[in-house]
Amino acid sequence: MSTRILAQYIRDLSFENVLARKGVQGEVTPEVQVQVALDAKKRSIPGQYEVATKLTATSKTRAAGEVLFVLEVDYVGVFEIQGVPEDQLHPYLLIECPRLIFPFLRRIVSDVSRDGGFPPLNLDMIDWVQLYRADIARRAQQAQQTQQAQGQQGGDAAPAAAPRLDA
Numbered sequence: 232m233s234t235r236i237l238a239q240y241i242r243d244l245s246f247e248n249v250l251a252r253k254g255v256q257g258e259v260t261p262e263v264q265v266q267v268a269l270d271a272k273k274r275s276i277p278g279q280y281e282v283a284t285k286l287t288a289t290s291k292t293r294a295a296g297e298v299l300f301v302l303e304v305d306y307v308g309v310f311e312i313q314g315v316p317e318d319q320l321h322p323y324l325l326i327e328c329p330r331l332i333f334p335f336l337r338r339i340v341s342d343v344s345r346d347g348g349f350p351p352l353n354l355d356m357i358d359w360v361q362l363y364r365a366d367i368a369r370r371a372q373q374a375q376q377t378q379q380a381q382g383q384q385g386g387d388a389a390p391a392a393a394p395r396l397d398a
Contacts, residue, residue, distance in 0.1 A: 232314035239332055241339065242283065243305040246347045249298045260293040261349075267357060269366070271324040274309070282328040283307045284336055288344070288352055302343060302352070308332040325366070326359040333357060 250259075268285040284306045290299040308328055315323050337354045344352035 233312070234327070234331070235311040236308055236331060237279065237311055238309040239335055240307055241304060242307050243303070244339075244343070245301070245303040246343050247301045248347050248349075249300055251348060259299070261290045261299055262293045263288055263290045263352060265354065267362060269325050269329055269362070271321075271328070278311050278313055280310050280312060280324055280328070281307055282310060282324055282332075284329050284332070286336065286340065288340065288354075290349070290352075300344070300347060300349060302340060302347075304336065304339060304343070306332065306336045306339065322363055325363050329357075330359050 266287045270283045270285070272281050273279075274281055286302075286304050286306070288300075288302040290301075291297060292299060308331065310324075310328050310331075312320070312323070333356075341351040341353055344350070
């Protein structure tokens, strides 16, 4: 099994300094919420895949919940992967690949928040396995709700499918 990172790039980046734009009164003790979403797809070249980590960090005042800043980044890694069995490819792409490029994404988030006028936001390590499992559970629940809704409408419901890569 071999994995090579062929490229890494920022597909989209947005930083909004709400504090500077409108100001905030009172206590400014920040509370940061971070959301992460992953996406993977095959590329046209055999054995190459694109894995995108979409991260949103929102900092709000702890007391009043007023937004201080919002940072959104879509960070992509292009990987060449060989020797991973097909049934293990999906979790490999959404667990191991983000783990490999996370240090670079972490640095970008730290630099952008610091350059935006705030203390650097140093992200904690992410449990990619837990994130993957939560996504699988969320998809299964959505599929079940869709089946129930179709069943109530009298339509034939298709069985829930395991998540797959976008072709």
